[in-house]
Amino acid sequence: MSRAYNFSAGPAALPEAVLRQVQAELLEWQGERASVMEVSHRGQAFIDCAAETERDLRELMGISDDYSVLFLQGGATTLAALLPMNLAGPEQTGDYLLTGHWGEKALENAKPLLKTRVVASDKDGGYKRIPARSTWQLSEDAAFFHYTPNETIHGVEFHDIPDVGATPLVADFSSSILSRRVDVSRFGVIYAGAQKNLGPSGLTIAIVRKDLLGKHGRNLPPIFELQNQSKNDSMFNTPATFSWYVVGLVLKWLKAQGGAAAMETQNRRKSELLYSAIDGSGGYYRNDVEPSARSWMNVPFFLPNAELDKPFLKEAEAAGLLGLKGHRALGGMRASIYNAMPVSGVESLVGFMGDFAKRHG
Amino acid sequence: MSRAYNFSAGPAALPEAVLRQVQAELLEWQGERASVMEVSHRGQAFIDCAAETERDLRELMGISDDYSVLFLQGGATTLAALLPMNLAGPEQTGDYLLTGHWGEKALENAKPLLKTRVVASDKDGGYKRIPARSTWQLSEDAAFFHYTPNETIHGVEFHDIPDVGATPLVADFSSSILSRRVDVSRFGVIYAGAQKNLGPSGLTIAIVRKDLLGKHGRNLPPIFELQNQSKNDSMFNTPATFSWYVVGLVLKWLKAQGGAAAMETQNRRKSELLYSAIDGSGGYYRNDVEPSARSWMNVPFFLPNAELDKPFLKEAEAAGLLGLKGHRALGGMRASIYNAMPVSGVESLVGFMGDFAKRHG
Numbered sequence: 001m002s003r004a005y006n007f008s009a010g011p012a013a014l015p016e017a018v019l020r021q022v023q024a025e026l027l028e029w030q031g032e033r034a035s036v037m038e039v040s041h042r043g044q045a046f047i048d049c050a051a052e053t054e055r056d057l058r059e060l061m062g063i064s065d066d067y068s069v070l071f072l073q074g075g076a077t078t079l080a081a082l083l084p085m086n087l088a089g090p091e092q093t094g095d096y097l098l099t100g101h102w103g104e105k106a107l108e109n110a111k112p113l114l115k116t117r118v119v120a121s122d123k124d125g126g127y128k129r130i131p132a133r134s135t136w137q138l139s140e141d142a143a144f145f146h147y148t149p150n151e152t153i154h155g156v157e158f159h160d161i162p163d164v165g166a167t168p169l170v171a172d173f174s175s176s177i178l179s180r181r182v183d184v185s186r187f188g189v190i191y192a193g194a195q196k197n198l199g200p201s202g203l204t205i206a207i208v209r210k211d212l213l214g215k216h217g218r219n220l221p222p223i224f225e226l227q228n229q230s231k232n233d234s235m236f237n238t239p240a241t242f243s244w245y246v247v248g249l250v251l252k253w254l255k256a257q258g259g260a261a262a263m264e265t266q267n268r269r270k271s272e273l274l275y276s277a278i279d280g281s282g283g284y285y286r287n288d289v290e291p292s293a294r295s296w297m298n299v300p301f302f303l304p305n306a307e308l309d310k311p312f313l314k315e316a317e318a319a320g321l322l323g324l325k326g327h328r329a330l331g332g333m334r335a336s337i338y339n340a341m342p343v344s345g346v347e348s349l350v351g352f353m354g355d356f357a358k359r360h361g
Numbered sequence: 362m363s364r365a366y367n368f369s370a371g372p373a374a375l376p377e378a379v380l381r382q383v384q385a386e387l388l389e390w391q392g393e394r395a396s397v398m399e400v401s402h403r404g405q406a407f408i409d410c411a412a413e414t415e416r417d418l419r420e421l422m423g424i425s426d427d428y429s430v431l432f433l434q435g436g437a438t439t440l441a442a443l444l445p446m447n448l449a450g451p452e453q454t455g456d457y458l459l460t461g462h463w464g465e466k467a468l469e470n471a472k473p474l475l476k477t478r479v480v481a482s483d484k485d486g487g488y489k490r491i492p493a494r495s496t497w498q499l500s501e502d503a504a505f506f507h508y509t510p511n512e513t514i515h516g517v518e519f520h521d522i523p524d525v526g527a528t529p530l531v532a533d534f535s536s537s538i539l540s541r542r543v544d545v546s547r548f549g550v551i552y553a554g555a556q557k558n559l560g561p562s563g564l565t566i567a568i569v570r571k572d573l574l575g576k577h578g579r580n581l582p583p584i585f586e587l588q589n590q591s592k593n594d595s596m597f598n599t600p601a602t603f604s605w606y607v608v609g610l611v612l613k614w615l616k617a618q619g620g621a622a623a624m625e626t627q628n629r630r631k632s633e634l635l636y637s638a639i640d641g642s643g644g645y646y647r648n649d650v651e652p653s654a655r656s657w658m659n660v661p662f663f664l665p666n667a668e669l670d671k672p673f674l675k676e677a678e679a680a681g682l683l684g685l686k687g688h689r690a691l692g693g694m695r696a697s698i699y700n701a702m703p704v705s706g707v708e709s710l711v712g713f714m715g716d717f718a719k720r721h722g
Contacts, residue, residue, distance in 0.1 A: 195599055
């Protein structure tokens with residue numbers, strides 16, 4: 001056994017205790033005499049597991065009964081198309097704030113479905129900051145306002161919730177859900193792919209204010225109608241049962257760690273450690289994001305020149321530090337330090353970075 | 362350890378050897394120092410695993426390079442909506458042959474997207490037979506012909522491939538993929554949810570003739586455009602990596618068993634055993650499907666009266682025979698005997714049925 005520190009952006013590290021439980025009960029789950037992968041989603045054991053996972057998520061995030069909690073397939077990108085279809089008619093407008101790659105993708109998927117407006121964008125600036133609130137050009141009658149609280153590739157994060165008046169906020173929390181406390185009641189929709197802070201890829205969670213559903217006036221295929229999933233406890237068709245079960249275990253682990261508040265403290269500490277190391281490297285390492293918008297979850301950084309990337313990655317892997325290669329859209333390095341990454345992992349990375357800079361400086 | 366015979370319709374039994382391998386390498390996969398759930402889908406190890414799974418599927422089914430093999434999320438029901446969007450424009454017609462519940466569902470999901478025609482249906486007859494070919498009212502210019510080779514709930518299966526001329530056949534093979542040899546070149550599209558013969562729920566396979574894609578003339582969200590998945594090796598967005606990996610292990614197991622031909626022999630034998638027991642029970646057990654259309658995969662059957670259902674299920678569970686409750690749409694019992702169900706499991710069921718009939722007859 002030689003598990004390493006895994007800084008992959010997603011699919012990403014899971015708590016080892018969760019993996020050990022999955023392993024222990026893989027052939028026989030609870031009293032079912034079968035694997036959790038083999039039991040019917042309509043059987044009582046899985047229904048109970050699914051319901052408990054939803055209850056735990058509601059408790060951890062403080063989600064009221066005004067919201068449906070959906071466990072869907074397709075990834076956040078699919079939701080980026082399904083949500084505009086479900087929240088508005090084709091003649092209505094969706095406002096989009098762009099602070100990185102994923103905001104752009106969400107916009108692309110919405111464009112064929114309704115009118116869209118880019119409220120503000122830092123694309124020309126290379127996505128290094130959040131455009132000042134005073135510059136946002138909101139529609140007067142937007143059906144929703146979409147933004148990405150944390151941009152996984154560019155490492156730009158909102159540290160508070162934008163105020164756009166009564167327009168429902170729709171937020172892609174894929175890379176920051178449960179990484180800190182969030183006032184869910186401020187949102188119309190929170191959605192997130194599971195594969196960063198919650199579990200394996202293949203499950204997407206949508207927390208949707210119930211009154212927003214079913215008003216689009218479109219003639220949708222029933223499988224695209226989120227209200228059908230809402231009314232059927234996300235079992236309008238066969239859900240991704242194994243992923244749902246693993247998310248349930250991750251949520252139990254999160255509760256045992258102290259929940260979102262404890263994660264917030266730890267994630268703040270981890271990110272401070274890493275940004276301090278970068279800023280204190282005398283310019284050897286570089287993160288280009290405006291300090292007030294730096295992500296706690298994804299820390300992109302660059303070496304003095306791109307020729308050093310390969311030796312950095314090779315030596316990091318040898319030192320047990322995996323998945324540090326930056327996204328192809330940006331290059332350089334990226335350390336994703338989600339909930340399952342312990343402080344010791346970041347300490348180890350910071351130590352390695354200092355050592356590498358000395359040897360290659 | 363007391364694993365039982367699991368007759369669940371899906372999620373369904375997996376080969377025990379596959380589960381043992383998953384268990385053994387759950388914390389450290391190959392040389393990755395991480396779980397397969399934790400590694401990036403863009404990393405070489407997963408890319409190799411994904412590509413090998415596709416190669417094995419192509420080999421097992423004899424899929425030529427004229428076809429894309431896609432590994433998608435969303436279940437077969439999502440494909441029932443995505444396929445009409447991708448194969449035809451809104452003014453074109455899709456022909457639908459209905460032989461059970463899932464054909465109906467596919468039609469419902471297509472109706473908002475294009476013109477549809479029900480070519481023939483046995484709905485009024487309770488879905489107990491395949492309407493005679495001579496009664497099918499095909500459109501002259503259908504963009505595709507959709508049918509369900511095996512209806513999981515009603516237990517109606519085609520034992521040959523329908524001839525509809527040059528119209529591309531689109532077939533939902535969710536419950537019978539790889540259960541027998543199939544001439545893929547006769548099809549435009551074969552699609553299947555994984556959770557019956559291939560792996561865990563949360564992955565859907567689509568085998569699509571390449572020339573059929575990209576001609577619909579619609580302005581689709583990019584994530585709904587199957588050609589984008591085709592061009593990106595099903596990694597246009599993050600795929601369901603763990604499910605993909607498990608399907609890969611199931612395919613290796615299938616190859617070791619002798620592939621589709623060996624499964625065909627075994628599945629024929631298993632279904633003959635069970636139908637013989639039903640037909641030879643002196644009317645105690647009853648299957649209503651016309652013998653020529655009886656499914657090899659899903660065998661619905663009824664007891665003399667519904668009051669016997671509960672004791673039957675209870676005693677069956679005590680005897681280590683799980684998941685026999687029929688679908689709520691039909692009632693009664695259902696034994697799903699997919700590839701992973703050994704002959705010994707069916708023998709055990711048949712023995713129990715005889716014994717139960719004697720005690721409660």
